[in-house]
Amino acid sequence: MTAAAERETALLDVCMRALALIDTSIYQGEAFATHSNSISAELEKGKIKSSQSGFERGIGIRVFKEGSMGYAHASLERVEFAVEKAISAARAGSPDKDFKSLSLPESYSTVTGTWDHTIASLDVATVAQLAIDVADASRIDKRVDIINSGASVGQWSGAIANTLGVVGMDSGTQAALDVDVIAHEGDASGNGFEYAASRRFDLDVELVGLAAGEMALSSMNPRPIQSGKMPVVLDPLAVGPVIAAAATVSAEDAQRDRSFLTGKIGEHIAVNGFTIVDDGLLSGGLETSPFDAEGVPSQRTTLVENGVLRSYLYDSYTANKEGRKSTGNASRGDFRQPPSISPTNLVIANGAETDVIEDVRRGIYVRATGDRPNMSTGEFSGMVYAGYAIEDGERKHALKQTNIGINVLDLLKQIDGLSRDVTTYFGLTTPTIRVTDVSVASSG
Amino acid sequence: MQELSEKRADIEEALSKARERGAQFTDIRIESSEGTSISTKDGITKINSSNELGAGIRAFLEGAWGFAYTTQVDHQGLANCAESAVSLAKAVYERAEKFSIDVPVFENTVKPTVQRLPTRVSIADKLDYVLLQEQEAKKTDKRVSSTEIGYNDVVLHKIIANSEGTYIDETVVRSIARAMIFAKEGALRQSGYKARGDSKGFELFLDGAEIGRIAASQAVSLLDAKPAPSGEFEAVLDPSLSGVFAHEAFGHASEADAIISGTSILAGKLKQKIGSDAVTIVDDPSLQSYGYMAYDDEGIQTRRKVLMERGILQSYLTDLETGSRLGLGSNGSARAQRYDAPPIVRMSNTFFEPGDYSFEELLDGFSGIYFVGWQYGYTTPTTGMLTFKSREAYVVERGELRDHLRDAALSAMTLEVLHNISAIGKTLAFDPGTCGKGGQMTPNTTGGAYMRVSDVVVGGM
Secondary structure: OOOHHHHHHHHHHHHHHHOOOOOOOOEEEEEEEEEEHHHHEEEEOOOOEEEEEEEEEEEEEHHHOEEEEEEEEEHHHHHHHHHHHHHHHHHHHHOOOOOOOOOOOOOOOOOOOOOOHHHOOOOOHHHHHHHHHHHHOOOOOOOEEEEEEEEEEEEEEEEEEOOOOEEEEEEEEEEEEEEEEEEOOOOOOEEEEEEEEOOOOOHHHHHHHHHHHHHHHHHOOOOOOOOOOEEEOOHHHHHHHHHHHOOOOEEEHHHOOOOOOOOOOOOEEEEEEEEOEEEEOOOOOOOOHHHHHHHHEOOOEEEEEEEOOOEEEOOOHHHHHOOOOOOEEOOOOOOOOEEOOOOOEEEEEEOOEOOOOOOOEEEEEEEEEEEOOOOOOOOEEEEEEEEEEOOOOOEEEOOEEEEEEEEEEHHHHHHHEEEEEEEEEEEEEEEEEEEEEEEEOOOO | OOOHHHHHHHHHHHHHHHHOOOOEEEEEEEEEEEEEEEEEOOEEEEEEEEEEEEEEEEEEEEEEEEEEEOOOOOHHHHHHHHHHHHHHHHHHHHHEEOOOOOOOEEEEEOOOOOOOOHHOOHHHHHHHHHHHHHHHHHHHHOOOOEEEEEEEEEEEEEEEEEEOEEEEEEEEEEEEEEEEEEEEEEOOEEEEEEEEEOOOHHHHOOOOOOOOHHHHHHHHHOOOOOOOOOOOEEEEEOHHHHHHHHHHEEEEEEEEHHHHHOOOOOOOOOOOOOOOOOOOOEEOOOOOOOOOEEEOOOOOOOOEEEEEEEEEOHHHHHHHHHHHHHHOOOOOOOOOOOOOOEEEEEOEEEEOOOOOEHHHHHOOOOOOEEEEEEEEEEEEEEOEEEEEEEEEEEEEEEOOEEEEEEEEEEEEHHHHHHHHHEEEEEEOEEEEEEEEOOOEEEEEEEEEEEEEEEEEEEEEO
């Protein structure tokens, strides 16, 4: 990765040049610069619609004056301008006595599985072929039609430095695939979709296509089921917005008393078998990096251990406020945004069950929901976007207009089954999870 | 901001370079933007200044688009970017569905008519407005526990030019402020929300614009609210929710890319009667509101589009590609989030035309659920199934408001709702919002009046 290393050094030079413009007797400052390249292709109904390439370089400057934060971003050609804007914004804002300091220099661990030479050298024709292949793979049956599919690859390099001596450089690659299909038979239709993303060029096109095709076929002829309290089995895709979102609390929300888990550190909030870890160093993880968006070393943080709430997610500001160490959870989408608290890679410990639905006499399987818990109350009330009835241990018909509702504190204590197999979606690695006594209302 | 207008020669050269390399059609969008965003959470302020310059170039070849973007907006940067776009189209066009596009040509310069250009208002004045909203929210009630006020403005200067001769020089100004207020009593927590946004400058906030107090009152009032019942009910939607229905459930289905990809419930229904006589829905980018644009991101002059008139589906939203493929022509509905994304078919200001009823007349004799405000929601495009989570709701018995409800969700099928709208109120209200599609966010307005709908499934806890 010589080319990437050269880019890192060039970006660090720009950061140092920006910091040199900041009067450190008055301000603390931080510079974050990135350089990214991406290639993608989109298909519509199995035919190429567009291909894209992007090249972007930019810098984000954070300046603090007595805790008042000013931020500005610009392209690398306008670094001086960005520094000037950030300083004037910091001067205009109000002081914050809770701000102690930006992060201090520390050594970083080496991360693995985050760079793939193959991805860095792919051309648009190869990427387009991936999108075509995944579309082909989804047509497992004559009834399945492709709506669209896409493939993308990207590589980026970044550098961060602050006026307290923090210096970090990193590069990474990523590849992603998605496919959206519909199955038709007479008046019946059903939707199917699947995504996959990896830091390496190892995406299984056949598996992604097959999953989407099977989902579309099994989603045809949805029917309501009789309402009542019953076991609900959450697919790894549904675990993210329901369980992982509920158990992953930012220290900012906790400190502002906005979370239903405020003040519950050390308490039993879930069943004994439930453990969730935030792991910024996970080999090959989508969110893996040696350091976070403030240059704090990435780490492995146990959030819930055998049912006991152990930690919130901290950045340096919220950590300083409590006189503790940051967990390295400052994150930013790109150079346009200042850092904010966000999970890295989440891992929910697996269980022992080889089949989490076999003991369910009457219940539902939730493949996807677009809803999230109300984090201030812990209430979860959501529509099953894609799901199936379970009868006598078998997955049956698709569900029509079905809602599930439960308080998340009850839900975490009513987990009664975790699968042995785990799946990774969007940075969350999780087993399939079964929960008892959830209100299910179905109609239509 | 003057610098963009001096780039015409570089643009013309990049366009001819693309033509020489084999593109059948090329367009260039250059954007220069300057903006401020301020957020304050419980008195802690964060101020973010943005300044961007970039260009996106599309090349079309026999049904395939190549798109490339760059932050190097000079003679060489634009030429390289144009070459990349053509190479991309050439690399894949053999596997594309073949079609040609028909491009109407426009040339114009559009200046904003704002009174207080945000770039000429000091950060201190903007901060004062934000802090005032925070104080007003805190003063509302002792139970207000946490406040979050956001403010954003942008002055966006664009050049949109293409190989057919279009050259649009357009400047758009937008401002928005949002309040998210939390209230707490014992272990109970609730939140309230209010936003104000328009394609205006800082004058938008000079008449008070009390978002903090309104959001705080909502949060506090919800502390006593009950969970919603579940079952099938008759419903009254407030203007926010009827506006979201016009956008989310109906509007997205009227986007022509969804018609072509076979993911719209409105495919094949043009000129058919699919809604009740009460229903007229319009998308109007030319309306001075948060989703305003005089020209779309393909340089097409925008106009008011009646999508449904008295229940009859009259029009889809089209861009150059979908308009050409469907034989309808573009009606100026192409938008891109920024220079680094290609334009796609989007809504702008989407709303129900008002009816004849007063709010009292709508509730007269009505028993069911009255829904207020939108938290979030989604629809399944291919079936039209929708789920909206309201901010608050009330049980109504024979016209009388009874229990106050929190977290009430409603779900229904879009095509059934269009038939089941029995009455629409006479006062139209608009809400600013942000719409996401294909990973691109755009500023939009939704609008509606109070509206009565039968057979809605209500879910709560």
